Amino acid sequence: MDKVNPGQASGSPTRDIGFLVYPEFQIQDLSGPLSAFDISNRIAGGSAYRCHVVSTEGGGVVSTSGLEVVTRKLRTMPYDTLIVAGGQGSHDPFRSPSITTYLARAAMRRTRRIASVCTGAFILAAAGLLDGRTATTHWQHAIRLQRMFPQVKVDGDRIYTRDAHIWTSAGITAGIDLALAMIEEDLGQEVARQTARMLVVYYRRPGGQSQFSALAEMEPESDRIRTVLAYMREHLNKELSTEKLAEVACLSPRQFGRAFLAETGETPAKAVERLRVEVARPRVEAGKEPIERIAQSVGFVDPERMRRAFVRLLGHPPQSVRRMAV
Numbered sequence: 001m002d003k004v005n006p007g008q009a010s011g012s013p014t015r016d017i018g019f020l021v022y023p024e025f026q027i028q029d030l031s032g033p034l035s036a037f038d039i040s041n042r043i044a045g046g047s048a049y050r051c052h053v054v055s056t057e058g059g060g061v062v063s064t065s066g067l068e069v070v071t072r073k074l075r076t077m078p079y080d081t082l083i084v085a086g087g088q089g090s091h092d093p094f095r096s097p098s099i100t101t102y103l104a105r106a107a108m109r110r111t112r113r114i115a116s117v118c119t120g121a122f123i124l125a126a127a128g129l130l131d132g133r134t135a136t137t138h139w140q141h142a143i144r145l146q147r148m149f150p151q152v153k154v155d156g157d158r159i160y161t162r163d164a165h166i167w168t169s170a171g172i173t174a175g176i177d178l179a180l181a182m183i184e185e186d187l188g189q190e191v192a193r194q195t196a197r198m199l200v201v202y203y204r205r206p207g208g209q210s211q212f213s214a215l216a217e218m219e220p221e222s223d224r225i226r227t228v229l230a231y232m233r234e235h236l237n238k239e240l241s242t243e244k245l246a247e248v249a250c251l252s253p254r255q256f257g258r259a260f261l262a263e264t265g266e267t268p269a270k271a272v273e274r275l276r277v278e279v280a281r282p283r284v285e286a287g288k289e290p291i292e293r294i295a296q297s298v299g300f301v302d303p304e305r306m307r308r309a310f311v312r313l314l315g316h317p318p319q320s321v322r323r324m325a326v
Contacts, residue, residue, distance in 0.1 A: 015080035015186065019053045021071060022096055024089030027063040028172045029117040033083055036179035040195040044187050052079070056098045064088050074102055078110040081182065086118025086138070086171065093126035100127035107166075113182065115167035117175035124168065125149040133163040138171035143265040156265050157274075157313070176201055220263035224249040228260065228268075232275055237299045240272045276300060277313045284310075284318045291318050 017037050019030055034051055041049040055061050058073030064087050082103070084090075093100065104127045107114060116124045121137040122145060124130050130152040137145050142156025155161060160169035160178040169178035176199060184192035220226050231248045232240060245268050246256035260268050276298045283294050292303050300306035307317045314321060 014047050014050050016050050016052060018074070018079035018082045019051065020074070020082055020084045020099070021053060021055055021061050021063075021069060022085075022087075022089045022099060023062055024064050025061070025085040025087035026118060026172070027065050027067050027069070029085035029087060029120065029175055030063075030069070032172060032176040033117060033179035036176050036183060036195055036199060039198045040183045040187060040191050043194050043198075044191050048187055056096070056102070078106060080111070081113040081115065082106055082111055083175075083179075084114075084116045084120035084123050086116065086120040090119040090122045093122040096123075099123060103127040103129060111165075113165050113167060115169070115178060115182075117169050117178065118171040121145060121168045122148070124166065125152050129166055130168070133166055134161050135163070135166070135168040136161045136170055137168065143263075146265055147262075154265065157270070173201070222259070222263060224251065225260055225263045228256075229264075229271075232272055236272075236276055236279060237297055240268075240299065242268050272299075273309050274313060276306075277309050280306060280310075280318070281314070281321065284322050287322055291322075294318075 019034055021030055030053065034053070037049050037051050041047075041051075053069055053071045054074050055071040056074055058071055060068045061071050062068045084099075084103070089096075100123060103114065103124065107127075107129055114124065114129060116135075116137075118138045119141050121130065121135050122141075125135070125145065125148070130149065132151060132153070134153040134155055135145075136142070136155050136158040139156050142154050145152065145156075146154040158170070159174045160167060160181065162181070167178055167182070169175050180192050180196055180201075183195055220229065228245050228249050231245070242253050242257060245260075246253040249256050249259070251259065257268060260266070260271070264271060266274070280294050280298045280300070283289055284291065291306070295301070295303045295306040298306075300309065303318075310316060310318050310321060316324070
């Protein structure tokens with residue numbers, strides 16, 4: 001592994017990165033970002049980061065897999081960066097008030113960045129750190145996060161988000177994307193690129209790239225919204241305006257928009273676009289049909305609209321998706 005001159009990191013103090021865990025945390029939410037910082041530290045010469053796995057009491061902490069990790073007790077001196085892992089133990093974020101209190105205090109001190117991986121966002125939200133901010137989590141938990149913390153601007157369609165000094169990411173591998181973005185900010189593109197190469201992951205998926213969508217498997221609470229989702233799937237090649245969908249739901253457009261967002265975590269327009277991309281993608285990857293024909297058949301009307309939707313949700317235009325599938 002080649003070492004890189006840390007450049008802008010030259011002369012900077014070593015950054016302490018705290019990885020905060022608790023009983024029933026997800027081990028990969030810890031190991032992925034931790035590995036990224038560890039590898040980048042060695043690439044940059046060994047003095048860029050000090051990594052600490054920490055908990056409120058210190059000692060052994062058991063993950064959801066049963067693997068026990070030895071931790072240090074949270075210190076009073078601020079960390080440069082604090083990253084909260086996700087896991088089953090975060091599903092009731094108020095059961096560990098010592099963690100939320102610590103995070104709230106850390107945000108007021110000199111902690112430069114506070115972040116979460118996957119459902120660690122619930123703990124950040126319980127500490128009040130996400131109030132009025134844009135945040136993400138694993139797509140499967142985005143609706144619940146929004147319902148529990150309506151003051152948070154939940155965007156369940158992002159790999160990671162950054163709102164001022166608060167960062168959040170989706171599940172497991174997205175934590176690596178978040179770590180790589182932090183490493184690039186600290187040490188530059190070349191160190192981040194070499195780190196990604198050592199981890200055998202893409203450098204770099206933008207934070208706005210869509211997570212895998214399971215909209216087709218969503219189970220809204222009301223029959224009305226379930227009926228609308230079924231109508232969307234069956235009429236993708238038709239005009240699916242909010243007014244038309246509200247008519248299907250037998251609601252006013254305003255009532256429908258609110259109900260749809262509350263039950264799916266998506267606006268109707270985003271949901272339609274996502275479904276169209278999901279249907280178009282395997283046909284694009286198959287490489288048997290012209291892009292123009294696919295765009296028209298799934299309701300995009302013209303290839304340019306489909307191109308913009310693919311870039312928004314997949315991070316690549318249809319032509320690139322097709323080449324990568326070969």
